[in-house]
Amino acid sequence: MEIPYTVSARRDTGLWNAKVGIWLFLASEVMLFGGLFSAYIFLRLDAASGEWPHGLLNVPVGTMNTAILIASSVTVVLAWAALKMRDLTRYKIYMTLTILCGVIFLVVKLSYEWPQKFDHFGAFIKEDALGKYEQYLGNKHLLEKGLPPRKEITGHLHNHEALTDPNIKDYEIALDPVNADPTNPAMDRPHFWPIPATDKIATIEKEDVQYANMFLPKHSAYFASYFTITGLHGAHVLGGVLVFCYMMLPASFRLYRHNPEHLANRVEVAGLFWHFVDLVWIFVFPLFYLL
Amino acid sequence: MNNPPDISPVDHETEEYAHEVRRHVRGYLMVGGTLLLFTLITVGLSYVDFGVLFSHLFHVNMSEASGRKANVTVALLVATFKAGLVAAIFMHLSAEKRLIYRVLVFTGFFVLGLFWLTFLAWYDPVHR
Numbered sequence: 001m002e003i004p005y006t007v008s009a010r011r012d013t014g015l016w017n018a019k020v021g022i023w024l025f026l027a028s029e030v031m032l033f034g035g036l037f038s039a040y041i042f043l044r045l046d047a048a049s050g051e052w053p054h055g056l057l058n059v060p061v062g063t064m065n066t067a068i069l070i071a072s073s074v075t076v077v078l079a080w081a082a083l084k085m086r087d088l089t090r091y092k093i094y095m096t097l098t099i100l101c102g103v104i105f106l107v108v109k110l111s112y113e114w115p116q117k118f119d120h121f122g123a124f125i126k127e128d129a130l131g132k133y134e135q136y137l138g139n140k141h142l143l144e145k146g147l148p149p150r151k152e153i154t155g156h157l158h159n160h161e162a163l164t165d166p167n168i169k170d171y172e173i174a175l176d177p178v179n180a181d182p183t184n185p186a187m188d189r190p191h192f193w194p195i196p197a198t199d200k201i202a203t204i205e206k207e208d209v210q211y212a213n214m215f216l217p218k219h220s221a222y223f224a225s226y227f228t229i230t231g232l233h234g235a236h237v238l239g240g241v242l243v244f245c246y247m248m249l250p251a252s253f254r255l256y257r258h259n260p261e262h263l264a265n266r267v268e269v270a271g272l273f274w275h276f277v278d279l280v281w282i283f284v285f286p287l288f289y290l291l
Numbered sequence: 292m293n294n295p296p297d298i299s300p301v302d303h304e305t306e307e308y309a310h311e312v313r314r315h316v317r318g319y320l321m322v323g324g325t326l327l328l329f330t331l332i333t334v335g336l337s338y339v340d341f342g343v344l345f346s347h348l349f350h351v352n353m354s355e356a357s358g359r360k361a362n363v364t365v366a367l368l369v370a371t372f373k374a375g376l377v378a379a380i381f382m383h384l385s386a387e388k389r390l391i392y393r394v395l396v397f398t399g400f401f402v403l404g405l406f407w408l409t410f411l412a413w414y415d416p417v418h419r
Contacts, residue, residue: 014388023391027398034402038409046412059334066330074323077381078316085312146354192338275381282373285330286366290337291359 007261022269026276033280036232040225040287050148053222054291055178055190056120056215061113062289065105066281072101073278076244076271083264088256095248095267098274102241109234117215117223121157123171129208136175136202138182147188153179153204156197157214162206171204171212226288233284236277243270322380326373333369341365 005017013020044052079094125133130151134140137150157163158172178187180198206212217224246252247267256263342358345351353361379385384395 013390015390020390020394023394027394030398030402031405034405035409038406042409042412063330063334067327070323070326070330073326073377073381074319077319081312081316081319085309189338189340192334272382275377278381279374279377282377283367283370286333286337286370290334291363291366 007259007265016265018265018269022272026272029276033229033232036225036229037283037287040229043221043225047221050151053122053152053220056117056154056222057226057289058113058116058194059190059192059289060194061108062285065108066285068101068105068108069278069281072098072105073275075101076267076274080264080267080271083256083260083267086260088253091267092248095244099241099244099248102237102244106234106237106241109230114227119156120154120215121171121173121212122152122154122215122219123173123204123212124152124210125204126208126210132208133202133204136179136182138187141183142188145188150178150182153202155179155202158201163213169206171206171209173202173204174198175200175202229284230288233277233280236273236280240270240274240277243273318380322376326376329369329373333366333373336365336369337362 003017007016009015010017075094075097079091079098082088082090082094125137130137130139130149133153136153139149142149153173153175155173155175158174159168162168162171174197176197177195179202180200181187213219215223217227247263247270252263252266255266339362340358341361342353345358345361346353384391
Protein backbone atom coordinates (compact mmCIF):
# COMPACT_ATOMS: atom_id res chain seq x y z
CA MET A 1 0.00 0.00 0.00
CA GLU A 2 1.34 3.42 -0.90
CA ILE A 3 1.77 5.99 1.86
CA PRO A 4 -0.65 8.85 1.13
CA TYR A 5 0.22 12.58 0.93
CA THR A 6 3.99 12.22 0.50
CA VAL A 7 3.93 14.76 -2.34
CA SER A 8 0.46 16.21 -2.70
CA ALA A 9 -1.11 18.28 0.07
CA ARG A 10 -3.99 17.08 2.22
CA ARG A 11 -7.03 19.26 1.70
CA ASP A 12 -7.63 19.87 5.44
CA THR A 13 -4.04 20.80 6.45
CA GLY A 14 -2.89 22.22 3.12
CA LEU A 15 0.39 20.33 3.64
CA TRP A 16 1.96 17.00 2.76
CA ASN A 17 2.07 14.79 5.86
CA ALA A 18 5.81 14.64 6.58
CA LYS A 19 5.92 18.44 6.83
CA VAL A 20 3.33 18.41 9.63
CA GLY A 21 5.20 15.52 11.26
CA ILE A 22 8.60 17.21 11.29
CA TRP A 23 7.19 20.45 12.74
CA LEU A 24 5.45 18.52 15.55
CA PHE A 25 8.78 16.75 16.20
CA LEU A 26 10.66 20.08 16.20
CA ALA A 27 8.08 21.44 18.68
CA SER A 28 9.03 18.61 21.07
CA GLU A 29 12.72 19.37 20.43
CA VAL A 30 12.14 23.00 21.45
CA MET A 31 10.83 21.71 24.79
CA LEU A 32 13.85 19.38 25.21
CA PHE A 33 16.51 22.02 24.53
CA GLY A 34 14.37 24.77 26.15
CA GLY A 35 14.40 22.89 29.47
CA LEU A 36 18.18 22.47 29.39
CA PHE A 37 18.80 26.09 28.35
CA SER A 38 16.53 27.46 31.07
CA ALA A 39 18.31 25.28 33.67
CA TYR A 40 21.67 26.61 32.43
CA ILE A 41 20.57 30.26 32.47
CA PHE A 42 19.13 30.04 35.99
CA LEU A 43 22.21 28.20 37.33
CA ARG A 44 24.35 30.90 35.76
CA LEU A 45 22.32 33.82 37.13
CA ASP A 46 22.35 32.35 40.64
CA ALA A 47 26.11 31.63 40.73
CA ALA A 48 28.06 33.66 43.30
CA SER A 49 30.42 36.32 41.93
CA GLY A 50 33.62 34.72 40.63
CA GLU A 51 32.34 31.15 40.93
CA TRP A 52 31.16 30.71 37.33
CA PRO A 53 34.04 29.59 35.06
CA HIS A 54 34.80 31.99 32.27
CA GLY A 55 37.04 31.85 29.23
CA LEU A 56 37.79 28.12 29.52
CA LEU A 57 36.67 27.15 26.00
CA ASN A 58 38.58 27.56 22.75
CA VAL A 59 36.87 30.52 21.01
CA PRO A 60 38.58 30.26 17.55
CA VAL A 61 37.65 26.57 17.32
CA GLY A 62 34.08 27.34 18.45
CA THR A 63 33.85 30.13 15.84
CA MET A 64 35.13 27.76 13.15
CA ASN A 65 32.56 25.10 14.12
CA THR A 66 29.80 27.74 14.04
CA ALA A 67 30.88 28.75 10.51
CA ILE A 68 30.93 25.06 9.47
CA LEU A 69 27.36 24.51 10.71
CA ILE A 70 26.12 27.70 9.00
CA ALA A 71 27.83 26.60 5.75
CA SER A 72 26.14 23.19 6.04
CA SER A 73 22.74 24.88 6.45
CA VAL A 74 23.40 26.73 3.18
CA THR A 75 24.54 23.57 1.34
CA VAL A 76 21.54 21.51 2.48
CA VAL A 77 19.10 24.16 1.26
CA LEU A 78 21.05 24.30 -2.04
CA ALA A 79 20.82 20.48 -2.30
CA TRP A 80 17.06 20.75 -1.91
CA ALA A 81 16.84 23.58 -4.48
CA ALA A 82 18.92 21.44 -6.91
CA LEU A 83 16.38 18.61 -6.56
CA LYS A 84 13.57 21.08 -7.16
CA MET A 85 15.37 22.06 -10.39
CA ARG A 86 15.82 18.32 -11.18
CA ASP A 87 19.61 18.62 -11.17
CA LEU A 88 20.77 15.37 -9.54
CA THR A 89 24.50 16.05 -10.06
CA ARG A 90 24.37 19.33 -8.13
CA TYR A 91 22.24 17.64 -5.45
CA LYS A 92 24.96 15.02 -4.94
CA ILE A 93 27.67 17.70 -4.67
CA TYR A 94 25.77 19.83 -2.13
CA MET A 95 24.65 16.82 -0.09
CA THR A 96 28.22 15.49 0.06
CA LEU A 97 29.39 18.92 1.26
CA THR A 98 26.67 18.92 3.94
CA ILE A 99 27.70 15.47 5.20
CA LEU A 100 31.35 16.56 5.17
CA CYS A 101 30.54 19.67 7.26
CA GLY A 102 28.62 17.55 9.80
CA VAL A 103 31.48 15.05 10.07
CA ILE A 104 34.11 17.81 10.49
CA PHE A 105 31.98 19.42 13.23
CA LEU A 106 31.78 16.10 15.12
CA VAL A 107 35.45 15.23 14.65
CA VAL A 108 36.53 18.65 15.98
CA LYS A 109 34.20 18.31 18.96
CA LEU A 110 34.98 14.71 19.89
CA SER A 111 38.66 14.38 18.99
CA TYR A 112 39.89 17.86 19.93
CA GLU A 113 37.61 20.04 22.06
CA TRP A 114 36.34 17.49 24.55
CA PRO A 115 39.64 15.59 25.06
CA GLN A 116 41.42 18.94 25.59
CA LYS A 117 39.03 19.60 28.47
CA PHE A 118 39.48 16.13 29.99
CA ASP A 119 43.21 16.92 30.19
CA HIS A 120 42.78 20.22 32.08
CA PHE A 121 42.67 20.59 35.86
CA GLY A 122 41.07 23.08 38.25
CA ALA A 123 41.21 23.46 42.06
CA PHE A 124 38.71 25.68 43.92
CA ILE A 125 40.46 27.17 46.95
CA LYS A 126 38.71 27.35 50.36
CA GLU A 127 37.62 30.87 51.41
CA ASP A 128 40.00 31.00 54.39
CA ALA A 129 43.00 29.92 52.26
CA LEU A 130 42.50 32.39 49.39
CA GLY A 131 45.11 34.79 50.88
CA LYS A 132 47.74 32.02 50.95
CA TYR A 133 47.52 31.67 47.15
CA GLU A 134 47.23 35.38 46.39
CA GLN A 135 50.31 35.18 44.11
CA TYR A 136 48.30 32.89 41.79
CA LEU A 137 44.88 34.52 42.21
CA GLY A 138 45.61 38.28 42.20
CA ASN A 139 42.40 39.11 44.09
CA LYS A 140 43.71 42.44 45.51
CA HIS A 141 44.35 43.61 41.95
CA LEU A 142 40.85 42.45 40.87
CA LEU A 143 39.22 44.15 43.90
CA GLU A 144 40.91 47.46 43.02
CA LYS A 145 39.51 47.19 39.51
CA GLY A 146 36.01 46.24 40.71
CA LEU A 147 36.24 42.82 39.06
CA PRO A 148 34.89 39.57 40.60
CA PRO A 149 37.41 37.53 42.64
CA ARG A 150 39.18 34.37 41.40
CA LYS A 151 38.68 31.26 43.49
CA GLU A 152 40.04 28.60 41.16
CA ILE A 153 43.60 27.76 40.09
CA THR A 154 43.78 25.97 36.74
CA GLY A 155 46.39 24.31 34.56
CA HIS A 156 47.89 20.92 33.77
CA LEU A 157 48.11 18.50 36.66
CA HIS A 158 51.58 16.96 36.96
CA ASN A 159 50.87 14.36 39.62
CA HIS A 160 47.64 12.72 38.38
CA GLU A 161 47.87 10.11 41.14
CA ALA A 162 47.09 12.91 43.63
CA LEU A 163 43.46 12.71 42.51
CA THR A 164 43.06 9.19 43.89
CA ASP A 165 45.89 8.66 46.42
CA PRO A 166 45.01 10.14 49.87
CA ASN A 167 48.67 9.83 50.96
CA ILE A 168 49.71 12.51 48.46
CA LYS A 169 49.14 15.79 50.26
CA ASP A 170 49.29 18.30 47.41
CA TYR A 171 48.59 18.96 43.75
CA GLU A 172 51.40 20.05 41.43
CA ILE A 173 50.04 22.20 38.59
CA ALA A 174 51.70 23.74 35.52
CA LEU A 175 49.74 26.99 35.75
CA ASP A 176 47.54 28.56 33.10
CA PRO A 177 48.75 32.10 32.17
CA VAL A 178 45.90 33.68 34.14
CA ASN A 179 47.24 32.11 37.37
CA ALA A 180 50.93 32.42 36.44
CA ASP A 181 50.65 36.21 36.02
CA PRO A 182 47.33 37.14 37.71
CA THR A 183 48.00 40.87 38.17
CA ASN A 184 48.80 41.44 34.50
CA PRO A 185 45.92 43.65 33.20
CA ALA A 186 45.94 41.55 30.00
CA MET A 187 44.61 38.65 32.13
CA ASP A 188 41.58 40.58 33.42
CA ARG A 189 39.47 39.34 30.51
CA PRO A 190 39.68 36.10 28.52
CA HIS A 191 41.74 36.03 25.33
CA PHE A 192 40.46 35.20 21.87
CA TRP A 193 43.49 33.00 21.08
CA PRO A 194 44.03 30.44 23.83
CA ILE A 195 47.42 30.63 25.54
CA PRO A 196 48.95 27.27 26.54
CA ALA A 197 49.79 26.44 30.15
CA THR A 198 53.06 27.93 31.36
CA ASP A 199 56.01 26.00 32.82
CA LYS A 200 55.51 27.74 36.18
CA ILE A 201 54.63 25.03 38.70
CA ALA A 202 52.42 25.70 41.72
CA THR A 203 52.08 23.36 44.69
CA ILE A 204 48.63 23.47 46.23
CA GLU A 205 47.97 21.69 49.50
CA LYS A 206 44.92 19.44 49.38
CA GLU A 207 43.68 20.70 52.75
CA ASP A 208 43.37 24.21 51.24
CA VAL A 209 41.23 22.93 48.39
CA GLN A 210 37.45 22.95 48.59
CA TYR A 211 37.04 20.86 45.45
CA ALA A 212 39.34 19.80 42.62
CA ASN A 213 38.92 17.81 39.44
CA MET A 214 39.71 17.59 35.77
CA PHE A 215 37.40 19.58 33.46
CA LEU A 216 34.73 16.84 33.49
CA PRO A 217 30.96 17.17 33.92
CA LYS A 218 31.37 16.84 37.70
CA HIS A 219 33.90 19.72 37.81
CA SER A 220 31.12 22.33 38.00
CA ALA A 221 27.54 23.17 37.00
CA TYR A 222 29.12 24.99 34.05
CA PHE A 223 30.87 21.91 32.63
CA ALA A 224 27.89 19.67 33.51
CA SER A 225 25.69 21.98 31.39
CA TYR A 226 28.37 22.28 28.67
CA PHE A 227 28.84 18.53 28.21
CA THR A 228 25.09 17.79 28.47
CA ILE A 229 23.99 20.41 25.94
CA THR A 230 26.89 20.01 23.48
CA GLY A 231 26.62 16.19 23.83
CA LEU A 232 22.89 16.24 23.07
CA HIS A 233 23.52 18.68 20.22
CA GLY A 234 26.31 16.43 18.88
CA ALA A 235 23.92 13.44 18.98
CA HIS A 236 21.54 15.49 16.80
CA VAL A 237 24.36 16.32 14.37
CA LEU A 238 25.19 12.59 14.15
CA GLY A 239 21.51 11.74 13.55
CA GLY A 240 21.28 14.35 10.79
CA VAL A 241 24.47 13.06 9.12
CA LEU A 242 23.12 9.47 9.13
CA VAL A 243 19.84 10.60 7.53
CA PHE A 244 21.76 12.58 4.87
CA CYS A 245 23.93 9.51 4.19
CA TYR A 246 20.74 7.50 3.59
CA MET A 247 19.70 10.15 1.08
CA MET A 248 22.89 9.46 -0.87
CA LEU A 249 22.26 5.71 -1.13
CA PRO A 250 21.12 4.05 -4.41
CA ALA A 251 17.64 3.54 -2.90
CA SER A 252 17.20 7.32 -2.76
CA PHE A 253 18.39 7.75 -6.37
CA ARG A 254 15.87 5.08 -7.43
CA LEU A 255 13.18 7.10 -5.65
CA TYR A 256 14.39 10.19 -7.56
CA ARG A 257 13.92 8.42 -10.90
CA HIS A 258 10.49 7.15 -9.84
CA ASN A 259 9.20 10.29 -8.06
CA PRO A 260 11.70 13.21 -7.81
CA GLU A 261 9.34 15.42 -5.81
CA HIS A 262 9.12 12.75 -3.10
CA LEU A 263 12.92 12.80 -2.61
CA ALA A 264 12.88 16.63 -2.65
CA ASN A 265 10.29 16.56 0.15
CA ARG A 266 12.36 14.07 2.15
CA VAL A 267 15.40 16.34 1.81
CA GLU A 268 13.29 19.35 2.85
CA VAL A 269 12.14 17.56 6.02
CA ALA A 270 15.68 16.42 6.90
CA GLY A 271 16.85 19.96 6.07
CA LEU A 272 14.31 21.46 8.51
CA PHE A 273 15.76 19.22 11.24
CA TRP A 274 19.30 20.29 10.26
CA HIS A 275 18.42 24.00 10.36
CA PHE A 276 16.98 23.47 13.83
CA VAL A 277 20.29 21.88 14.93
CA ASP A 278 22.08 24.95 13.49
CA LEU A 279 19.65 27.25 15.29
CA VAL A 280 20.36 25.57 18.66
CA TRP A 281 24.11 26.02 18.08
CA ILE A 282 23.58 29.72 17.36
CA PHE A 283 22.56 30.05 21.04
CA VAL A 284 25.06 27.50 22.43
CA PHE A 285 28.05 29.34 20.95
CA PRO A 286 27.69 32.75 22.67
CA LEU A 287 26.28 31.34 25.92
CA PHE A 288 29.07 28.82 26.54
CA TYR A 289 32.07 30.13 24.62
CA LEU A 290 31.83 33.90 24.90
CA LEU A 291 29.94 35.01 28.01
CA MET B 292 10.78 34.78 0.77
CA ASN B 293 8.37 32.17 -0.57
CA ASN B 294 8.95 28.49 -0.96
CA PRO B 295 9.68 27.75 -4.64
CA PRO B 296 6.55 26.19 -6.20
CA ASP B 297 6.42 22.64 -7.55
CA ILE B 298 8.01 22.18 -10.95
CA SER B 299 5.68 22.60 -13.94
CA PRO B 300 5.29 20.00 -16.69
CA VAL B 301 5.00 22.79 -19.29
CA ASP B 302 8.33 23.73 -20.92
CA HIS B 303 8.19 27.54 -20.89
CA GLU B 304 6.88 27.49 -17.31
CA THR B 305 9.78 25.21 -16.33
CA GLU B 306 12.17 27.90 -17.63
CA GLU B 307 10.44 30.56 -15.54
CA TYR B 308 10.48 28.22 -12.57
CA ALA B 309 14.24 27.57 -12.87
CA HIS B 310 14.78 31.33 -12.95
CA GLU B 311 12.64 31.70 -9.81
CA VAL B 312 14.60 29.00 -7.94
CA ARG B 313 17.91 30.62 -8.97
CA ARG B 314 16.64 33.86 -7.42
CA HIS B 315 15.92 31.96 -4.19
CA VAL B 316 19.40 30.40 -4.29
CA ARG B 317 20.96 33.89 -4.41
CA GLY B 318 18.86 34.74 -1.35
CA TYR B 319 20.05 31.63 0.53
CA LEU B 320 23.68 32.50 -0.20
CA MET B 321 23.16 36.07 1.01
CA VAL B 322 21.56 34.82 4.23
CA GLY B 323 24.48 32.40 4.73
CA GLY B 324 26.93 35.29 4.30
CA THR B 325 24.95 37.46 6.73
CA LEU B 326 24.98 34.67 9.33
CA LEU B 327 28.75 34.26 9.02
CA LEU B 328 29.24 38.03 9.31
CA PHE B 329 27.08 38.19 12.44
CA THR B 330 29.02 35.26 13.95
CA LEU B 331 32.16 37.41 13.70
CA ILE B 332 30.22 40.40 15.11
CA THR B 333 29.09 38.24 18.09
CA VAL B 334 32.71 37.25 18.79
CA GLY B 335 33.89 40.87 18.46
CA LEU B 336 31.14 42.24 20.73
CA SER B 337 31.98 39.72 23.46
CA TYR B 338 35.35 41.50 23.89
CA VAL B 339 33.66 44.90 24.34
CA ASP B 340 32.98 45.78 27.98
CA PHE B 341 29.50 47.27 27.66
CA GLY B 342 29.55 48.32 31.34
CA VAL B 343 32.53 50.62 30.67
CA LEU B 344 31.17 51.70 27.26
CA PHE B 345 27.73 52.70 28.62
CA SER B 346 29.38 54.45 31.60
CA HIS B 347 31.35 56.64 29.15
CA LEU B 348 28.47 57.21 26.73
CA PHE B 349 25.65 57.91 29.19
CA HIS B 350 27.70 59.14 32.21
CA VAL B 351 26.16 56.50 34.47
CA ASN B 352 27.98 54.35 36.98
CA MET B 353 27.46 50.69 36.01
CA SER B 354 28.61 47.89 38.30
CA GLU B 355 30.61 44.95 36.89
CA ALA B 356 27.52 42.72 37.28
CA SER B 357 25.31 45.18 35.34
CA GLY B 358 27.97 45.43 32.62
CA ARG B 359 28.05 41.64 32.34
CA LYS B 360 24.24 41.54 32.03
CA ALA B 361 24.49 44.12 29.24
CA ASN B 362 27.00 41.87 27.42
CA VAL B 363 24.68 38.85 27.83
CA THR B 364 21.71 40.87 26.54
CA VAL B 365 23.60 42.10 23.45
CA ALA B 366 24.88 38.58 22.65
CA LEU B 367 21.38 37.09 22.99
CA LEU B 368 19.88 39.84 20.79
CA VAL B 369 22.39 39.07 18.01
CA ALA B 370 21.77 35.30 18.44
CA THR B 371 18.00 35.88 18.24
CA PHE B 372 18.42 37.88 15.02
CA LYS B 373 20.54 35.07 13.50
CA ALA B 374 18.07 32.40 14.65
CA GLY B 375 15.24 34.48 13.16
CA LEU B 376 17.02 34.53 9.78
CA VAL B 377 17.51 30.74 9.85
CA ALA B 378 13.85 30.17 10.79
CA ALA B 379 12.38 32.70 8.36
CA ILE B 380 14.50 31.94 5.27
CA PHE B 381 16.11 28.50 5.53
CA MET B 382 13.10 26.95 7.29
CA HIS B 383 10.66 28.92 5.08
CA LEU B 384 8.69 30.26 8.05
CA SER B 385 8.34 33.64 6.32
CA ALA B 386 5.69 32.06 4.07
CA GLU B 387 4.31 28.87 5.58
CA LYS B 388 0.84 27.35 5.93
CA ARG B 389 -1.35 28.44 8.84
CA LEU B 390 -1.22 25.03 10.58
CA ILE B 391 2.56 25.31 11.12
CA TYR B 392 2.14 28.73 12.75
CA ARG B 393 -0.55 27.29 15.03
CA VAL B 394 1.79 24.50 16.12
CA LEU B 395 4.51 27.08 16.83
CA VAL B 396 2.21 29.34 18.86
CA PHE B 397 1.44 26.37 21.14
CA THR B 398 5.14 25.51 21.30
CA GLY B 399 5.96 29.09 22.34
CA PHE B 400 3.27 29.01 25.01
CA PHE B 401 4.47 25.74 26.51
CA VAL B 402 8.17 26.58 26.38
CA LEU B 403 7.49 29.84 28.24
CA GLY B 404 5.54 27.75 30.77
CA LEU B 405 8.61 25.52 31.09
CA PHE B 406 10.85 28.57 31.71
CA TRP B 407 8.37 29.70 34.35
CA LEU B 408 8.65 26.31 36.12
CA THR B 409 12.44 26.80 36.30
CA PHE B 410 11.83 30.36 37.52
CA LEU B 411 9.98 28.83 40.51
CA ALA B 412 13.46 27.86 41.81
CA TRP B 413 13.56 31.46 43.10
CA TYR B 414 10.14 31.25 44.75
CA ASP B 415 10.52 31.67 48.49
CA PRO B 416 7.29 32.33 50.43
CA VAL B 417 9.13 32.26 53.80
CA HIS B 418 11.61 35.12 53.24
CA ARG B 419 9.34 37.31 51.10
